[in-house]
């Protein structure tokens with residue numbers, strides 16, 4: 001049984017990114033332990049806090065440390081990564097030498113209401129998680145495009161082919177996690 005942490009790079013109530021994340025989670029084995037990590041209430045990272053971190057940072061780092069693997073689903077904001085997700089990555093990467101991302105498996109996923117599927121945000125995310133020495137499942141590349149047309153107004157994926165695709169990739173990721 002593996003423990004999965006899910007991070008979503010959008011705080012929007014009816015987020016399509018959240019819908020994609022839920023679609024992926026449905027493909028994990030029934031005994032997988034899944035935790036949606038709350039990142040929207042974390043203060044901005046400040047290196048001055050490394051010596052004496054706020055409780056929210058300490059708790060978040062402990063939550064990250066407790067997971068075996070991560071599913072990260074993000075929209076693209078202005079051709080980059082939303083600040084809320086980058087902030088969470090930075091917080092759990094410090095203090096220097098104590099990163100709790102180190103060596104953990106990760107599935108990076110982007111989505112967009114446009115056709116290019118948030119590819120630039122996906123690669124911005126990859127740049128950081130690679131530096132953090134995470135074990136990235138590099139294929140298939142997960143750029144989910146035209147998400148609005150695949151989802152209902154509440155952000156749930158409704159397209160049957162997309163549902164099957166997401167569940168299949170999650171199952172593949174579970175195998176990757178168990179073999180790495």
Ligand code: FNR
Pocket residue numbers: 010011012014015016017018075076077078079080111112113114116117118
């Ligand atoms: C966007 N969007 C967007 N889309 C894209 O493909 N490339 C981009 O660079 C941007 N930039 C951007 C900036 C900001 C501030 C917003 C709010 C939106 C559109 C984006 O893909 C769309 O709003 C998604 O639905 C956002 O994801 P969630 O919130 O539905 O998960």
